[in-house]
Amino acid sequence: MTERKVLIVDDSETIRQQVAGALEHAGFLVVEAADGVDGLECAGKNDLCMVILDVNMPRLNGLEMLERLKSDPKYATLPVLMLTTEVQQSMIERAKKAGARGWMIKPVKLDQLVSTVTKLASSH
Amino acid sequence: MQDTRAVLDTLVQSSAVDLFHSFGIAVAPVALARQRAETDKLSQFVGHELLGSIAFVGKGFTGSLLLSVPDDVFQLLKQNPERPYTGRDWIREATNQMLGRIKNRLTQFQISIQSGLPSTPGRDALERLRARSATFLVYGFRTLRGGACVALGGDIEPSLFVYSGAPLGAQSEGDIILF
Numbered sequence: 001m002t003e004r005k006v007l008i009v010d011d012s013e014t015i016r017q018q019v020a021g022a023l024e025h026a027g028f029l030v031v032e033a034a035d036g037v038d039g040l041e042c043a044g045k046n047d048l049c050m051v052i053l054d055v056n057m058p059r060l061n062g063l064e065m066l067e068r069l070k071s072d073p074k075y076a077t078l079p080v081l082m083l084t085t086e087v088q089q090s091m092i093e094r095a096k097k098a099g100a101r102g103w104m105i106k107p108v109k110l111d112q113l114v115s116t117v118t119k120l121a122s123s124h
Numbered sequence: 125m126q127d128t129r130a131v132l133d134t135l136v137q138s139s140a141v142d143l144f145h146s147f148g149i150a151v152a153p154v155a156l157a158r159q160r161a162e163t164d165k166l167s168q169f170v171g172h173e174l175l176g177s178i179a180f181v182g183k184g185f186t187g188s189l190l191l192s193v194p195d196d197v198f199q200l201l202k203q204n205p206e207r208p209y210t211g212r213d214w215i216r217e218a219t220n221q222m223l224g225r226i227k228n229r230l231t232q233f234q235i236s237i238q239s240g241l242p243s244t245p246g247r248d249a250l251e252r253l254r255a256r257s258a259t260f261l262v263y264g265f266r267t268l269r270g271g272a273c274v275a276l277g278g279d280i281e282p283s284l285f286v287y288s289g290a291p292l293g294a295q296s297e298g299d300i301i302l303f
Contacts, residue, residue: 012217014209021207085224102302107146
């Protein structure tokens with residue numbers, strides 16, 4: 001079976017640990033980054049099936065990282081799920097326009113997240 | 125004026141109750157009369173507690189939000205032993221989510237705010253926050269392991285609140301929108 005590797009980018013260790021634990025339990029491999037700069041570097045070094053991306057982060061925020069990632073054709077079909085406290089419609093529209101596949105509002109409901117990741121990752 | 129202050133009180137209290145509920149922690153707001161007596165007393169935020177802070181800005185106002193939780197309450201959280209996290213990081217994230225809930229509720233009043241990044245201020249940073257904000261509204265909560273506090277500081281003018289009648293945010297906490 002091909003390994004399914006998910007990148008979680010969030011400046012909160014708490015969120016990374018919670019999400020990574022749930023995804024590993026569901027059979028995914030997980031790589032982590034704490035901001036958009038490290039996230040882009042991590043994406044370049046790994047064969048990913050999915051990215052989970054926070055919005056408000058230091059150095060490079062999630063929307064900027066998403067736009068840079070999706071500007072590279074090799075990531076065109078890579079599913080990205082935004083995970084954030086933000087509810088502003090303008091931000092949601094920006095993510096949609098940039099190529100994100102979904103927007104999840106914190107707090108994380110881990111069972112819901114795992115089923116969404118499973119569904120989106122299988123489409124990649 | 126009193127009505128809009130009451131709206132703010134309800135908004136902060138309901139946000140905090142929902143936030144702690146999402147962590148599996150039961151909290152009860154302390155009576156409002158007592159809270160108002162505590163306004164502008166930030167000394168309770170310095171001690172053996174976890175403390176988070178986050179700045180925000182809106183049209184015509186700026187402010188900051190503080191969240192203080194006893195370490196014993198953090199110990200109540202069910203963690204995956206293979207994936208532990210620290211109380212210091214958890215309080216940053218909890219503060220971020222607390223402001224997120226307030227932001228979502230404020231959309232009902234046609235108020236949009238942008239948040240900064242959460243931090244864990246030390247005594248000096250707390251003093252700087254106090255110096256910047258003439259008044260902090262302090263909201264107390266009881267838990268099974270001591271008192272938690274939320275403080276809201278800045279130049280928020282309650283008359284800015286204009287109820288729009290819109291449902292609580294287009295989306296709620298925990299929702300997933302698939303494109």
